[in-house]
Amino acid sequence: MSAATTPGRATPPPRTVPELLDWRTGLHPEQVAVEVHGVATLTFAQWSAGARAVAAALRHRGLRPGDRVGLLFGARDWTRFAVAYAGVLRVGAVAVPLSDRLAAGQLGYALRHCAATAVVHGDDTPAPAVPPGVATWTAGALLAGPATDPDPAGPRPDDLAQILYTSGTTGRPKGVAASHANLTVGAPTHPRRLALAHSQRFLHAFAIGTNAGQTMLLNALTARAAALTLPRFTPARFARLVEAPGTGTVFVVPSIAIELLDSGVLRGRDTGGVQLVGSTAAPLAPAVAARLAEAFPQATIVNYYTSTEAAPAQTTMIYDPSRRDAVGRPVGGQLMIADADANPLPAGATGDVWLRAPHPRAYYRDDVANRATFRDGWVRMGDVGRIDADGYLYLTDRHQDVIKTGAFKVSTIEVEAALHEHPLVAEAAVVGVAHPVLGSAVAAAVVPRTPADPGGLSLPVLRGFLADRLADYQLPSRLLLLDRLPRNEGGKVLKRQLTDLFDN
Structure with a gap:
């Protein structure tokens, strides 16, 4: 403590x-x-x-x-x-x-x-x-x-x-x-x-x-x-x-x-x-x-x-x-x-x-x-x-946002931080979506810096960019490009709405 x-x-x-x-x-x-x-x-x-x-x-x-x-x-x-x-x-x-x-x-x-x-x-x-x-x-x-x-x-x-x-x-x-x-x-x-x-x-x-x-x-x-x-x-x-x-x-x-x-x-x-x-x-x-x-x-x-x-x-x-x-x-x-x-x-x-x-x-x-x-x-x-030993707090994730995929647990915060490093990504949010074998899969919603011209952002491109930053089980298997992320008055992303968008 x-x-x-x-x-x-x-x-x-x-x-x-x-x-x-x-x-x-x-x-x-x-x-x-x-x-x-x-x-x-x-x-x-x-x-x-x-x-x-x-x-x-x-x-x-x-x-x-x-x-x-x-x-x-x-x-x-x-x-x-x-x-x-x-x-x-x-x-x-x-x-x-x-x-x-x-x-x-x-x-x-x-x-x-x-x-x-x-x-x-x-x-x-x-x-x-x-x-x-x-x-x-x-x-x-x-x-x-x-x-x-x-x-x-x-x-x-x-x-x-x-x-x-x-x-x-x-x-x-x-x-x-x-x-x-x-x-x-x-x-x-x-x-x-x-x-x-x-x-x-x-x-x-x-x-x-x-x-x-x-x-x-x-x-x-x-x-x-x-x-x-x-x-x-x-x-x-x-x-x-x-x-x-x-x-x-x-x-x-x-x-x-x-x-x-x-x-x-x-x-x-x-x-x-x-x-x-x-x-x-x-x-x-x-x-x-x-x-x-x-x-x-x-x-x-x-x-x-x-x-x-x-x-x-x-x-x-x-x-x-x-x-x-x-x-x-x-x-x-x-x-x-x-x-x-x-x-x-x-x-x-x-x-x-x-x-x-x-x-x-x-x-x-x-x-x-x-x-x-x-x-x-x-x-x-x-x-x-x-x-850590110096008293600094590190967050893994929100309890309800942790993605359990196969035998692994994935921090959405960590994946989002890596996505923000891509020069063409303005905003990113990660959620878990249903998967018939793994239980849940990692899905990313991304707002391109220029929504009218996403600049070639695609799932293979992002997975390739993230390959040196994340473990293979953390890589998104689904991608959704949006003009904006759904947020509440306080600026927090409404991840339930994102999950629904992937389900539709």
């Missing part, structure tokens, strides 16, 4: 999100906290005043501490979302961030599952169809009145603060509940310890309703830099903001990184001001990390490994060509490799990956799933991996 600690520094008492917002407002009232490029900016003073107004309006409408409130906003409304989120939490209710791109059935399921009392949505977002008894209000209507009534006692650190619905890549989404203490653990208590001090702004294009998006919202409270995002992502628009003065940090998911690199929009641009590029949400192929290092020569390239269930525990890996496949060492928690009964295994042994953080999360209203995933503060990540 390996753990990350901060020697010689006492752990501060847990805080609530409203307390954290009040602290930053007292320090930097006129500083921009959140900006949607070309649309809106939000200072800490505006954030705090807006949250108080929303809280007053919600109390006037009868909302009680502990009530669940869905927050349905699109990318243009990040500033209004931030205000509504903080207002819901200030009144002691529970925020349920949701994407405006959810289908009606997905939205209805989430609202019914958490027994939401109300939905707050953006003013430009049509009123959603909600289950009976669920009220709907626009953010503008809640902000229309002054915050005249006094604040109640407010939430406590151990109170439930938010519920995030997971991506559902392996089944129906689950609601992951987090307390205020979980969200604020590790937050600075001194103005000199604010994060991302090398930047005026940190740039991202993460969707509201994802764990990565919520991390950016909390970063806006704990970083010296302001959060900067786009009303709509395109590679060209994102690249212009990468180059803008003051953009010292860029956060991406692997699919965005690949799109930026392959689109050519970074060529000729001055990226020297960027000192940190962080990738999260899915494994970053070593070949893609190397290309990021080349495109951002002054930046440290960092891969973050966590999950909605485990946050804020994570491993971080600064790109190191000598440890191409490592995903880092633990930060903000503990890391363990264990056997099927959750007993710790020694360094070098392969087993289940577990992370542990203070004030752990849990599934909301799902005792069966909680027993399978959470144990004594530890979270089973659903991945297989090992820790």
Whole structure:
């Protein structure tokens, strides 16, 4: 077992999100906290005043501490979302961030599952169809009145603060509940310890309703830099903001990184001001990390490994060509490799990956799933991996993605990493498909760099390229060329959909 600690520094008492917002407002009232490029900016003073107004309006409408409130906003409304989120939490209710791109059935399921009392949505977002008894209000209507009534006692650190619905890549989404203490653990208590001090702004294009998006919202409270995002992502628009003065940090998911690199929009641009590029949400192929290092020569390239269930525990890996496949060492928690009964295994042994953080999360209203995933503060990540003698984590695969072909087990992560090294491959995903003799066979879905002209990509060509990189039983026996890979809002590949495409 390996753990990350901060020697010689006492752990501060847990805080609530409203307390954290009040602290930053007292320090930097006129500083921009959140900006949607070309649309809106939000200072800490505006954030705090807006949250108080929303809280007053919600109390006037009868909302009680502990009530669940869905927050349905699109990318243009990040500033209004931030205000509504903080207002819901200030009144002691529970925020349920949701994407405006959810289908009606997905939205209805989430609202019914958490027994939401109300939905707050953006003013430009049509009123959603909600289950009976669920009220709907626009953010503008809640902000229309002054915050005249006094604040109640407010939430406590151990109170439930938010519920995030997971991506559902392996089944129906689950609601992951987090307390205020979980969200604020590790937050600075001194103005000199604010994060991302090398930047005026940190740039991202993460969707509201994802764990990565919520991390950016909390970063806006704990970083010296302001959060900067786009009303709509395109590679060209994102690249212009990468180059803008003051953009010292860029956060991406692997699919965005690949799109930026392959689109050519970074060529000729001055990226020297960027000192940190962080990738999260899915494994970053070593070949893609190397290309990021080349495109951002002054930046440290960092891969973050966590999950909605485990946050804020994570491993971080600064790109190191000598440890191409490592995903880092633990930060903000503990890391363990264990056997099927959750007993710790020694360094070098392969087993289940577990992370542990203070004030752990849990599934909301799902005792069966909680027993399978959470144990004594530890979270089973659903991945297989090992820790080397220096404490670095190496992933083998997702449990459900490991391909059992004949007498062998094949890591899809390893095959995907090798495919990304081919100069004509933009994206790749590997799945197991049924085979009458072997049980399962390795199948690869590939997006060519130029989909209109795949450049001779074929199964024999790829197998020949991979022959010196992989064992024979790891070589794909089937190939599917696609214009794009199916992904969820968080950027993760929907492998069930890929399997269906091979079956059809």
